Amino acid sequence: MDIITIISGIFIFxxxxxxxxxxIGVLRLPDFYTRLHAAGKADTLGQGLIFLGLIIYEGxxxxxxxxxxxxxxxxxxxxxxxxxxxxxxxISGLKPWRKKDxx
Amino acid sequence: MSFIxxxxxxxxxxxxxxxxxxxxxxxxAVLYSLLVAxxxxxxxxxxxxxxxxxxxxxxxxxxxxxxWQIIIANVQIVRIVIDPKMPIDPxxxxxxxxxxxxxxxxxxxxxxxxxxxxVTVDIGDGEILVHGIGEDHKLAIIDQEIEKKIIEIExxxxx
Amino acid sequence: xxxxxxxxxxxxxxxxxxxxxKGPTVFxxxxxxxxxxxxxxxxxxxxxxxxxxxxxxDLALVYALINFIGTVALLRYVDKGRLx
Numbered sequence: 001m002d003i004i005t006i007i008s009g010i011f012i013f014x015x016x017x018x019x020x021x022x023x024i025g026v027l028r029l030p031d032f033y034t035r036l037h038a039a040g041k042a043d044t045l046g047q048g049l050i051f052l053g054l055i056i057y058e059g060x061x062x063x064x065x066x067x068x069x070x071x072x073x074x075x076x077x078x079x080x081x082x083x084x085x086x087x088x089x090x091i092s093g094l095k096p097w098r099k100k101d102x103x
Numbered sequence: 104m105s106f107i108x109x110x111x112x113x114x115x116x117x118x119x120x121x122x123x124x125x126x127x128x129x130x131x132a133v134l135y136s137l138l139v140a141x142x143x144x145x146x147x148x149x150x151x152x153x154x155x156x157x158x159x160x161x162x163x164x165x166x167x168x169x170x171w172q173i174i175i176a177n178v179q180i181v182r183i184v185i186d187p188k189m190p191i192d193p194x195x196x197x198x199x200x201x202x203x204x205x206x207x208x209x210x211x212x213x214x215x216x217x218x219x220x221x222v223t224v225d226i227g228d229g230e231i232l233v234h235g236i237g238e239d240h241k242l243a244i245i246d247q248e249i250e251k252k253i254i255e256i257e258x259x260x261x262x
Numbered sequence: 263x264x265x266x267x268x269x270x271x272x273x274x275x276x277x278x279x280x281x282x283x284k285g286p287t288v289f290x291x292x293x294x295x296x297x298x299x300x301x302x303x304x305x306x307x308x309x310x311x312x313x314x315x316x317x318x319x320d321l322a323l324v325y326a327l328i329n330f331i332g333t334v335a336l337l338r339y340v341d342k343g344r345l346x
Binding site for chain 3 (some may be wrong): 005009012013015016019020022023024026027032035036039043047050051054057063066067069070073074077078080081084085088089091092094
């Protein structure tokens with residue numbers, strides 16, 4: 001087991017950790033808008049870290065270039081999809097959860 | 104000009120994805136790139152404005168700062184999700200913005216979504232609606248910092 | 263290493279699927295399906311390494327594009343009732 005495998009393994013499992021956190025956040029948080037926070041941030045970074053780990057494992061060739069394209073596309077598209085979901089929910093009149101209503 | 108930019112982008116992307124350099128495939132690549140560029144060049148590059156090298160350098164310097172903000176945001180999200188009491192106090196806030204161009208507004212919206220504690224909900228003329236999680240209400244200050252950086256990237260002379 | 267990562271992500275998908283079934287509003291379901299799609303992209307890339315088939319990366323790239331377009335189109339349909 002050489003050093004490159006270990007570094008890429010650290011990146012991949014850090015990405016898995018953030019994806020699991022995003023999933024638990026989507027399950028636990030109280031309403032749609034707060035779930036967007038978990039989905040929009042943690043999932044983007046988790047995917048980015050996993051693909052970064054695979055790029056380090058692969059070295060520089062055509063496949064790692066494709067993975068770089070996937071990472072760039074994810075970092076543009078994932079916040080855009082989050083924004084589209086938030087805007088659609090806001091226009092349809094979904095009320096955000098407030099702390100005072102809970103008590 | 105926009106036609107040439109679209110054609111070259113599509114052609115380079117095709118060649119990078121296929122990874123083959125035989126004559127027939129390159130011929131198909133040029134043919135399809137011309138066809139796609141003819142139909143979509145006005146969508147891909149809306150209006151060509153002369154960007155300066157200084158703005159490009161500012162953009163490249165903006166990316167590491169954004170990555171660092173993304174890491175801070177994720178640590179915050181992890182802390183919120185793992186905490187059993189769940190320390191959140193969500194709120195919708197209207198913020199003002201002076202950005203006008205589509206590129207600047209897109210960059211601002213995506214950056215706000217990725218930076219700590221805030222998600223962009225709606226973007227209109229001179230006004231953005233932001234949903235903030237978290238108990239400290241420092242949203243507006245952070246957003247003005249992002250906006251200052253994006254105005255530097257856009258440049259004031261060619262808006 | 264890739265096997266373990268793929269299993270962890272499949273378990274995370276199960277958690278998200280629970281939210282997609284339960285979700286009180288339609289937007290929760292769309293968000294969950296979007297998250298399942300992004301996890302599918304990662305699983306496709308990892309499968310390419312587990313079975314040593316590098317062409318799975320093309321599938322991952324195309325699935326990332328389709329997932330984004332599908333989510334936006336679905337939100338537009340829910341929002342306006344039509345797609346034009």
